[in-house]
Amino acid sequence: MVKELAKEMRKKFSELGADVPQKEIEAKLDLLVNQYKVPEEEAKRTVFNQYVRDLNLSKPSSDSPLTKIKDITSDGKWISLKAKVVQLWENEKASISQIGLLGDDTGTIKFVCFTKSDLPPVEEGKSYVFKNVITDSWQGRFSVKLNKSTVIIPSENVEVASNDVTMTGAIVDVQSGSGLVKRCPECNRILVKGACVDHGKQEGEYDLRVKAVIDDGKAAQDIILNQELTYKITGIDVKVAKKMAMDAVDPGVVLDEIKRILLGKYFTVKGPVLGSRYLLVKDMQRAPLMDGNPIIQKVEGI
Ligand SMILES: [Zn+2]
Incomplete structure (x- = not known):
């Protein structure tokens, strides 16, 4: 299996103008797949990124095509x-x-x-x-x-398509992975159980974010709030969150508090939808409560 994968990757590298020994790719894949039990797709991506990062990939013979x-x-x-x-x-x-x-x-x-x-x-x-x-x-x-x-x-000014979406609705879910999180200092990904998928065990840097779902009665949309917006909407910053977590000896209290503040409340959010899934919120305002709106009934505990 690893052999096939390595062969396939070697071909890809060769298309990119780099001659990487198959044995070398195989060894890296073998370590990840067979010793660390990393899923094959993930191992492939990790090894590929390693080569890109190590800049072993040489420049294509002519300039790459201009792409939208x-x-x-x-x-x-x-x-x-x-x-x-x-x-x-x-x-x-x-x-x-x-x-x-x-x-x-x-x-x-x-x-x-x-x-x-x-x-x-x-x-x-x-x-x-x-x-x-x-x-x-x-x-x-x-x-x-x-x-x-x-x-x-x-270059001269490039017009950027505005792909901001504005939506008003109720927050119907605040997902796990919200609240006080740690990010990998190498790649900024969220650490899961203190480890990054690419970089293994890390001390990590604290960050605060909210992953939630807003529902306008017609559709549900995943949204992400960064540290600044989380503070604007909940009044919780990293310092406060760390203190809450320490006092309770449980980082989960931050998530609980964010849920208490957001769930069932109406907001207007605005921002681009990334990768067709997450609306990356750039602006968020409380919206007036609309009496008798059916969405509110869906929210647990209200
Ligand atoms: Zn990482």
Whole structure:
């Protein structure tokens, strides 16, 4: 099984212009699949990302084709993008120089730039042609990785499609994984039982977020609130959450409190829907309670 997988990956690397020994890929896969019991798909992705990160992938012979963001539908592809830097996200990881959101007239996509790629920093609100970036995906959401083969050229202004959705409804669920969480210092993913799928056991950095479901009576929509919005809506910040968790000797109390505050309440949320699943909330307001609205009956404990 591992042998077949390694063969397949070697072909993919070769298409990307890198000659990686099959034995080497096999050894890495074998370790993950057979010793650490990592599922094959995950192992494949981990090994692929390792090679991309180690920058063993050499630049394609000519510049990669200019692609629209909506046309990014597979990972491991060399492409070029003409896009505006819509947002730069906060980043405290030494391995990542910049992370944020790029947009063109067809959509938006996350981008990551690694410190060792040694690229000039981009500015929020400015547009560029990004030549030779690599596509990646995680849980069905695509991103692009800038690398040492990437060339960044300032461009005229790129119009960005507004894919913000506005929705008013009741919060009908606050999901586990909300509240006080820890993120991997390497890749920013949420740690599960103190471990990252890519980087293993980590000390982690505290963060606060809410994953919830809002229902407007016609449809239910998954939403994500970052630390700032969680504070705006619940009044709980990381410091308060840590104290609550410590006092109760249980980080679950933060989730309970967030549930108490949000469940059954009406809000208007606005933001882009990422990867067709999560609405990444940029703005959230309390909406007046609509008497007799059937949604409220669905909420447990109200
Ligand atoms: Zn990680």
